[in-house]
Amino acid sequence: xxxxxxxxxxxxxxxxxxxxxxxxxxxxxxxxxxxxxxxxxxxxxxxxxxxxxxxxxxxxxxxxxxxxxxxxxxxxxxxxxxxxxxxxxxxxxxxxxxxxxxxxxxxxxxxxxxxxxxxxxxxxxxxxxxxxxxxxxxxxxxxxxxxxxxxxxxxxxxxxxxxxxxxxxxxxxxxxxxxxxxxxxxxxxxxxxxxxxxxxxxxxxxxxxxxxxxxxxxxxxxxxxxxxxxxxxxxxxxxxxxxxxxxxxxxxxxxxxxxxxxxxxxxxxxxxxxxxxxxxxxxxxxxxxxxxxxxxxxxxxxxxxxxxxxxxxxxxxxxxxxxxxxxxxxxxxxxxxxxxxxxxxxxxxxxxxxxxxxxxxx
Amino acid sequence: xxxxxxxxxxxxxxxxxxxxxxxxxxxxxxxxxxxxxxxxxxxxxxxxxxxxxxxxxxxxxxxxxxxxxxxxxxxxxxxxxxxxxxxxxxxxxxxxxxxxxxxxxxxxxxxxxxxxxxxxxxxxxxxxxxxxxxxxxxxxxxxxxxxxxxxxxxxxxxxxxxxxxxxxxxxxxxxxxxxxxxxxxxxxxxxxxxxxxxxxxxxxxxxxxxxxxxxxxxxxxxxxxxxxxxxxxxxxxxxxxxxxxxxxxxxxxxxxxxxxxxxxxxxxxxxxxxxxxxxxxxxxxxxxxxxxxxxxxxxxxxxxxxxxxxxxxxxxxxxxxxxxxxxxxxxxxxxxxxxxxxxxxxxxxxxxxxxxxxxxxx
Numbered sequence: 001x002x003x004x005x006x007x008x009x010x011x012x013x014x015x016x017x018x019x020x021x022x023x024x025x026x027x028x029x030x031x032x033x034x035x036x037x038x039x040x041x042x043x044x045x046x047x048x049x050x051x052x053x054x055x056x057x058x059x060x061x062x063x064x065x066x067x068x069x070x071x072x073x074x075x076x077x078x079x080x081x082x083x084x085x086x087x088x089x090x091x092x093x094x095x096x097x098x099x100x101x102x103x104x105x106x107x108x109x110x111x112x113x114x115x116x117x118x119x120x121x122x123x124x125x126x127x128x129x130x131x132x133x134x135x136x137x138x139x140x141x142x143x144x145x146x147x148x149x150x151x152x153x154x155x156x157x158x159x160x161x162x163x164x165x166x167x168x169x170x171x172x173x174x175x176x177x178x179x180x181x182x183x184x185x186x187x188x189x190x191x192x193x194x195x196x197x198x199x200x201x202x203x204x205x206x207x208x209x210x211x212x213x214x215x216x217x218x219x220x221x222x223x224x225x226x227x228x229x230x231x232x233x234x235x236x237x238x239x240x241x242x243x244x245x246x247x248x249x250x251x252x253x254x255x256x257x258x259x260x261x262x263x264x265x266x267x268x269x270x271x272x273x274x275x276x277x278x279x280x281x282x283x284x285x286x287x288x289x290x291x292x293x294x295x296x297x298x299x300x301x302x303x304x305x306x307x308x309x310x311x312x313x314x315x316x317x318x319x320x321x322x323x324x325x326x327x328x329x330x331x332x333x334x335x336x337x338x339x340x341x342x343x344x345x346x347x348x349x350x351x352x353x354x355x356x357x358x359x360x361x362x
Numbered sequence: 363x364x365x366x367x368x369x370x371x372x373x374x375x376x377x378x379x380x381x382x383x384x385x386x387x388x389x390x391x392x393x394x395x396x397x398x399x400x401x402x403x404x405x406x407x408x409x410x411x412x413x414x415x416x417x418x419x420x421x422x423x424x425x426x427x428x429x430x431x432x433x434x435x436x437x438x439x440x441x442x443x444x445x446x447x448x449x450x451x452x453x454x455x456x457x458x459x460x461x462x463x464x465x466x467x468x469x470x471x472x473x474x475x476x477x478x479x480x481x482x483x484x485x486x487x488x489x490x491x492x493x494x495x496x497x498x499x500x501x502x503x504x505x506x507x508x509x510x511x512x513x514x515x516x517x518x519x520x521x522x523x524x525x526x527x528x529x530x531x532x533x534x535x536x537x538x539x540x541x542x543x544x545x546x547x548x549x550x551x552x553x554x555x556x557x558x559x560x561x562x563x564x565x566x567x568x569x570x571x572x573x574x575x576x577x578x579x580x581x582x583x584x585x586x587x588x589x590x591x592x593x594x595x596x597x598x599x600x601x602x603x604x605x606x607x608x609x610x611x612x613x614x615x616x617x618x619x620x621x622x623x624x625x626x627x628x629x630x631x632x633x634x635x636x637x638x639x640x641x642x643x644x645x646x647x648x649x650x651x652x653x654x655x656x657x658x659x660x661x662x663x664x665x666x667x668x669x670x671x672x673x674x675x676x677x678x679x680x681x682x683x684x685x686x687x688x689x690x691x692x693x694x695x696x697x698x699x700x701x702x703x704x705x706x707x708x709x710x711x712x713x714x715x716x717x718x719x720x721x722x723x724x
Contacts, residue, residue: 001390002389002391006391006394006395008394010605011393011394011397011605012394013394022384026381026384027363027364028363028364029364029368029376030558031376031380031558031559032368032373032374032375033368033373034373034688035559067429067433067560067604067607068429068604069604070587070603070604070605071587073586073587074587074588077586099586100587103586104585190393190605195393196393196607197393197605197607197609198429198560198605198606198608198609198610199560223436223466224435224436224461224466225433225436225462226436227465241432242429242432242433243372243373243430243550243552243559243560244430244560245429245558245559245560245607245610246558246559246560247559247560247609248560326396
C-alpha cells in the first residue's frame with residue numbers, strides 16, 4: 001500500500017473518486033467494450049457534455065480527444081499554420097511548442113520573457129503575419145501564469161485571421177476563459193482533472209476548422225488520421241478515429257460529473273484559498289520563496305518556489321511523512337520545488353504539507 | 363456487474379489477471395507517479411524486457427510505445443518513406459495504411475487481393491523503388507492471415523534497402539516472427555495482450571532508425587515529438603517524450619510477465635487448439651461458414667465467419683447467455699461475425715461459445 005500524497009505537478013494525486021470509478025469500470029468491463037459500440041458513444045458524449053458544462057463552453061467549440069497535449073502542439077501546427085506562428089515563451093513547455101513549429105518546418109517567431117517571469121502584455125506586438133498565436137496561461141515548468149484578462153487582449157493585437165491558442169494544460173478548469181476571445185484551449189487530464197495520464201483534450205472553434213480546410217484545399221498536407229477533418233468526422237458521432245484510451249475517457253466523464261456536482265466556482269475558490277495558504281508560507285519561510293516575483297503572474301495551480309535546501313533533500317524528508325512535491329524543472333531541478341494545487345488536493349492535505357514544510361525547514 | 367464474455371476482436375476480454383493488477387496499481391498509486399521518476403523507468407524497463415523475452419526479440423530491435431497502431435502507420439511513413447511505399451492490401455486495415463501514405467503525400471502502390479482472401483506471395487512483384495513494404499500478418503477486418511514463412515520471402519523480393527513492415531496488431535504474440543527477415547512489427551495492446559486500449563507498440567530495427575536519420579539529414583521533416591530520433595532519445599533512458607499512458611505500460615509489463623510464466627509456446631498451442639475447435643464448428647454449421655476460403659490463410663486469432671443470420675440477431679441471442687462476438691467489418695457488418703481467439707479467452711469459454719452458437723443456430 002502506498003499512502004503517499006503526491007503534490008507533483010502531474011501525474012499527480014488522482015481525484016478522490018477515481019478509485020471507485022475504476023472499480024465500476026472493471027465491474028462494467030469498460031475495458032472490453034468496442035469503441036464502435038453505442039455504449040462507447042454514450043461514454044464519449046457523457047464526457048463531452050460534462051466538459052461543456054464545467055467549462056461553460058460555447059456551442060461553436062468542438063471537444064477532441066488526443067493522446068496528449070504534446071500531440072496537440074503537433075496537430076495545431078499541422079492543421080492551422082501554413083507559414084508562421086508566434087509564441088509567448090517563458091518556460092520549457094511554451095518553448096517546446098515553439099520548437100515543434102520549427103521542427104515541422106514553419107517560420108516560428110517568439111516573444112520571450114525570462115524563465116519564471118510573466119509577460120507585460122502591453123509591450124508585446126504580434127506580427128501581422130502570425131497565423132497562430134500561442135499563449136501560455138500556466139507554464140508548468142516555471143509557475144508563471146497569464147491572467148485571463150491579459151489573454152483577452154490578444155484578439156485585438158493579432159490580425160483578424162490569426163488563431164489564438166491557449167495552453168491550459170495544468171490549470172483547466174481553474175481559469176474561467178472568455179472563449180469568444182480565443183480560438184483554442186488544450187489540457188492534459190493528468191493535471192487538474194486528477195486522472196491517469198494518456199489523454200489530451202483539444203477545444204477549438206469553427207475558425208480552426210476552417211483554417212485546416214483551407215490548407216487542405218490548397219493541397220497541403222495536414223496529417224493523416226488526426227487531421228482536423230478526420231478527427232471531426234468521428235467526433236460528430238461520438239467516436240474517435242483510432243481505438244482510444246477508452247478507460248480514461250470514461251473516467252474523465254465520471255470525474256467531470258463529480259466536479260460539476262461540486263461546481264466550477266467552488267473548485268476555483270478552493271484553489272484560491274489553498275494557493276493563498278501556500279504562498280503565505282513561501283513568503284514567510286526562511287528556506288523557500290515564491291519563484292515568480294510578481295503576485296499577479298503567480299500560478300494558482302502549479303506553485304513554484306526557490307529553495308535553499310536541494311529539492312531531492314526536501315523530498316527525502318517529506319517521504320518520511322508520506323508526501324512528495326515536484327522537483328524544479330530542467331536546470332532548476334534542485335534549486336526549485338513545484339507544488340501542485342489541483343482539485344484533487346484537499347485543503348487539509350495542503351495545510352498538512354505547509355505545516356510539515358514549515359516544521360522541517362522553517 | 364457485467365458478466366459478459368467479449369469475443370469481440372478488440373477491445374476484447376481483458377487478460378484474466380488485469381483486474382488484480384489494476385488493484386495493485388491503485389494501491390501503489392501508479393496513476394500518480396511522475397513519468398520522469400526512477401519508479402516509472404523501472405515500470406518501462408520491465409515491460410520492455412518482458413516483451414523482448416516473450417517475442418524473442420533480437421538486440422538490434424527497439425521497443426517504442428505510441429498511442430495506437432494507427433499512430434504507427436503515420437510515424438512509419440513520416441520516418442521511413444521519402445517517396446514511395448508498397449502495400450499488400452486485402453482488407454480495411456491494410457487499405458488504411460496505404461491511404462495514410464497517400465494522405466502524407468507519398469506515392470503509395472498497392473497489391474490487392476479481394477477482401478477475405480490471402481495472398482499468393484509467389485505472384486507478387488515488389489517495385490524496386492519501394493522504400494517500405496507493408497505486409498499484413500493478420501487482417502482484423504477480414505480474418506485473412508499471411509503465414510510467417512510467406513512473410514519471410516519478402517526480404518529477397520524487395521530491394522536491399524527496403525524496410526519490411528508487418529502489421530501484427532491483432533495477432534502478436536501468436537506469430538513467431540523471424541525478426542531477421544523483417545524490419546518492423548507493430549501491435550495494439552487491446553487485442554491479444556488483453557489490456558485496456560490506448561497504447562501501440564512499435565518494434566523496429568536499426569535499419570529503420572538509419573532511414574529516419576537519412577531523411578532528417580536531407581533536411582526533410584520527419585515529424586516532431588514522435589520522430590524516431592526523438593522517440594529513441596527517451597526510450598534509451600526508459601522514458602517517453604510525452605506523459606504516456608503510464609497505467610497501460612504498467613499493466614502491459616504485468617500481463618507480459620504472466621504470459622512469460624505460461625510460455626509463448628503454450629499460448630500458441632492453446633490458440634491453435636481453440637481456433638481448430640471454432641473452425642471445425644464453422645465447417646459443420648448450417649448457419650456459419652469460414653469467410654476465408656483457403657485454410658492456410660485463416661487467422662488463428664481473429665476468426666471471421668459468413669453468417670446467414672444477421673450478426674446483430676446473433677448478438678441479441680448471445681447476450682441472453684452473457685456472450686458477444688464482433689459484427690462483420692464495414693459492409694460485412696451483418697453478413698459476417700468476427701470471433702476473437704485471444705490469450706484472454708480460455709478454452710472453456712471458447713467451447714461454451716461454440717456450444718451455444720451450435721445450439722442456437724446449428
